[in-house]
Amino acid sequence: xxxxxLEGAHVIGALAGMATYGLYTCLFFQTxxxxxxxxxxxxxxxxxxxxxxxxxxxxxxxxxxxxxEAFVTRNGKNETRQYFMQWYSGWQFMTIITLTNITGILxxxxxxxxxxxxxxxxxxxxxxxxxxxxxxx
Numbered sequence: 001x002x003x004x005x006l007e008g009a010h011v012i013g014a015l016a017g018m019a020t021y022g023l024y025t026c027l028f029f030q031t032x033x034x035x036x037x038x039x040x041x042x043x044x045x046x047x048x049x050x051x052x053x054x055x056x057x058x059x060x061x062x063x064x065x066x067x068x069e070a071f072v073t074r075n076g077k078n079e080t081r082q083y084f085m086q087w088y089s090g091w092q093f094m095t096i097i098t099l100t101n102i103t104g105i106l107x108x109x110x111x112x113x114x115x116x117x118x119x120x121x122x123x124x125x126x127x128x129x130x131x132x133x134x135x136x137x
Contacts, residue, residue, distance in 0.1 A: 007071075007084065010066070014063055048110050055099050059099050059103070070084055105133070
C-alpha cells in the first residue's frame with residue numbers, strides 16, 4: 001500500500017471540503033424555503049443563517065484558491081510541494097482557521113439562543129449552553 005503524498009492529501013481535502021460545502025448550501029436553501037413557508041421566525045434567524053452561509057462560503061473559496069494556486073498556477077511537483085509547505089504559515093491558512101473558529105462559535109451561540117427560547121427562557125438551560133460553548137470552544 002503506497003503512501004499518500006502531501007499534494008494528494010490536499011486534493012482529497014479540497015474535494016471533501018467542496019462536497020460538504022455543497023451539502024451545506026443545499027441545507028441552507030432548504031432551511032430558507034421552510035422558514036419562508038412558515039413565516040414564524042424573526043429577522044434574527046435570517047441574519048444568523050446568512051452570516052453563517054457567507055462565512056462558510058469564504059472558507060470554501062479560500063480552500064479552492066489554495067488548490068488552484070498549487071495545481072494550476074504552480075504546475076511543477078516541487079513548486080506545488082513548496083507552496084503547500086509555505087501555505088501553512090501564510091495568510092490563507094490563518095484566515096481559514098479563524099473563520100472556522102468564528103463559524104463554530106456563532107453556530108454554538110445560535111443553538112444556545114434557540115434552546116433558551118424553546119425552553120421558555122430557562123436560566124438553567126442558558127447556563128448549561130454557555131458552559132458548553134465556553135468549554136468546547
